[in-house]
Amino acid sequence: MRYFGAIAVALALAASGAAGAQAQEKKTLAIVVKGLDNPFFEQINLGCQDWAAKNPDSEYECLYTGPASSADEAGQVQLVDDLLTRGVAAIAISPSNAPAMANRLREVAPKIPVMTIDADLSEADRSLRATFLGTDNYLMGVMMAEQAKRLKPDGGTVCLQLGNVAADNINARAAGFRDTIAGSKGVSRLAGEGGWTEIEGCPVFTNDQIDLANQQMADVFTSNPDLDAFILVGGWAQFAPQAYAQVTDQVMDKLTNNELVIVAGDTLPPQVQAFNEGRSHAQIGQRPFEMGQRAPEVMMQLINGETVDDPLYTGLDVCTREEPGFCAQ
Known part of the structure; x- marks a missing residue:
């Protein structure tokens, strides 16, 4: 090696x-x-x-x-x-x-x-x-939570998509999201805090693999038809426009009427395109x-x-x- x-x-x-x-x-x-x-x-x-x-x-x-x-x-x-x-x-x-x-x-x-x-x-x-x-990755997570709360003020079920298990920046975003939702620090998993509950099987970890990120989204949507929010803590799935479009096609009606909301990290060109096509509700972009x-x-x-x-x-x-x-x- x-x-x-x-x-x-x-x-x-x-x-x-x-x-x-x-x-x-x-x-x-x-x-x-x-x-x-x-x-x-x-x-x-x-x-x-x-x-x-x-x-x-x-x-x-x-x-x-x-x-x-x-x-x-x-x-x-x-x-x-x-x-x-x-x-x-x-x-x-x-x-x-x-x-x-x-x-x-x-x-x-x-x-x-x-x-x-x-x-x-x-x-x-x-x-x-x-x-x-x-x-400021913790702040990025805070801002994702603020968008989720704005879009779903009564809370609901949520799935977080993370990267590598030991990636400090991604884990900081997840902490910022959960702490903001819960109103207190140190929450490792949402179980009703602020009206939000993380579904079974989530968070999912992409290991920074774009194809895996899209497959995970598709699987979560299929097995959880009543899901209220999906949070792409990083933009992985959106980096493959065609695959991401196919995944979100299956839930476009829900995305359009805000029954299901998607908040995603990053604002690269394919992500801006997806956003403008209505395939996400908010993007928190880095530089x-x-x-x-x-x-x-x-x-x-x-x-x-x-x-x-x-x-x-x-x-x-x-x-x-x-x-x-x-x-x-």
Whole structure:
């Protein structure tokens, strides 16, 4: 497995230096995402590229990489290990499995600046990184709950769709949602609090797999015809427009009359399209392009020993049918 991780790093570094000898001499600022198969992370890549295009004379280059699959938690840890071994100037990591990544960082004890981006380490392990750049994920969950309460003021049955079991950012959103619904912190599962009850078999975990996310939605809708709300804590299912359309076709009448409401995370183009087709009621959007654009500057500040705030939040956008805002066509 380490052999293949080394190959991935070698290919990524080779690609980043393809512009010629001058580019190869540049120091590397690495951004390691959960998986290259997720279009959300491609927005971070575009931000990284935008920074590079605007800073051609910088002594640093922005390297975007990650395992091929978002489900490959061990592969991501190995990739980070290989990058640290080969040598980069600084690294920004979106950990799939926060405890596993923390354990490896603790073992390696990198001498370079380490930050997190998009997803953080678990609270107990945050001394291992200098700062976090990304979304206030707890607040994102709060905002999802506010939309669910607005759409269904009397509450009802709900299913949460989550990502990887150990993904800190997704778990923070789930906590924000449940705490807001319940009116108190620390609720692990809704059982009537605020009028809301999580159905049997939920939450469901996608492991960041888009096809699995759509299958889970279809199964939940089929087995729970009286479901009141489905919460995509991340946007996985919506990243496959055709599959998501097929899944929501079976409940379009319910979506149209608000009998069933869908609140989803993120506002990527296919999600905006789905929203405008009436296939969701609210979208809570992150700003991944800004994350990729800002990460190199933050890493350079850390390299230079400058004081950097922790955390660094990139903000959220809200789209509703009443106020489409960012999602308006």
